[in-house]
Amino acid sequence: MLPLFVRSIKFLVGLAFVGVLMWSLLWTVLAEAPTPTAEHEFHKHPKEVHFASDGPFGKFDQAQLQRGYKVYEEVCAACHSLSMVSFRELGMLGYNEAQVKNLAKKFDEKAKQPTYNPVTGDRAERSNLPSDRFPHIPYAGAGTPPDLSLMTKARHDGGAYVYSLLTGYTDQPAELLKKFPSAKTPDGLHYNPYFANLNLSMPPPLASDGQVTYDDGTPATVDQMAKDVSAFLIWSAEPHSQSRKQTGWAVLGFLLIASILAFGAYRSVWAGVKH
Known part of the structure; x- marks a missing residue:
């Protein structure tokens, strides 16, 4: 009788131990469950947009890149540097050599190259040269706007993210304000559902059609300007990607031909050998 009683006690103790473990696990899961937030519910994934450089066979559209540079130069360069790219x-x-020189010289209006005299300790500035990288853009406001050189590499979905952000400014939806009254966009910030925390200090840089005048006559709508500058920033982040793709396909072609020749040589050498 006693052994049965002992076994019952052991079973109950084990059952209680398992129950405590299960309760602890459930409590941990519930405690770690994310609290619903405005950012979680109203943040949007980038829009679907196609660029000529997409995919393994993609090539840069030079006309679009020139339009995108014009948007950067006339709109984005007021705040954002491009310090990893040279003129x-x-x-x-x-662009030909003379045009590149003119573009570098024209950029003097925004920023010049800093110089330093090691003898006198004097600091000065000089004009931009084609061999120079884009100079740092001075900014008078609070904080420092991010450099755009590698922006499409630093953000998930790259060019689609930049395009969505530029075209995503809108009023806060009534549903958001009803569900999260404290999430109202603060004064001085701007609502954009494609930005991580929904609000950013940068006002819409592309606020209206016709902000720039394209040299090729393309209508400069907000959507077109956003696509063009996004394509340009894809290029600035990886300007040699097209040549790398071409080299990659050439290497794959060489390896395929070499494999076929090697297999043919193998069959020829061992053709008369009986297994």
């Missing part, structure tokens, strides 16, 4: 690399966009 001479603009030749890859289809």
Whole structure:
């Protein structure tokens, strides 16, 4: 009788131990469950947009890149630097040497190259040269706007993210304000559902059609300007990606031909050998 009683006690103790573990696990899961937030419910994934450079066979559209550079120069460069790109690399966009020199010189209006005299300790500035990288853009406001050189590499979905952000400014939806009254966009910020926390200090940079005048006559709608500058920033983040793709396909072609020749040689050498 006693052994049965002992076994019953052991079973109950084990059952209680398992129950405590299960309760602890459930409590942990419930405690770690994310609390619903406005950012979680109203943040949107980037829009679907196609760029000529997409995919393994994609190629940059030089006309679009030139339009995108014009948008950067006339709109984005008021605040954002492009410090990882040199002026001479603009030749890859289809500009000739004289045009590159003119573009570098024209950029003097926004920022020049800083110089330092190690003898006197004097600091000064000089004009931009094709061999220079884009200079740092001075900014008088609070904080420092991010450099755009690698923006499409630093953000998930790259060019689609930039395009969505530029075209995503809107009023806060009534549903958001009803469900999260404390999430009202603060004064001085701007609601954009494609930004991580929904509000950013940058006002809509592309506020209306015709902000720039394209040299090729393309209508400069907000949507077109956003696509063009996004394509340009895809290029600035990886300007040699097109040549790398071409080299990659050439290497794959060589390896395929070499494999076929090697297999043919193998069959020829071992053709008369009986297994």
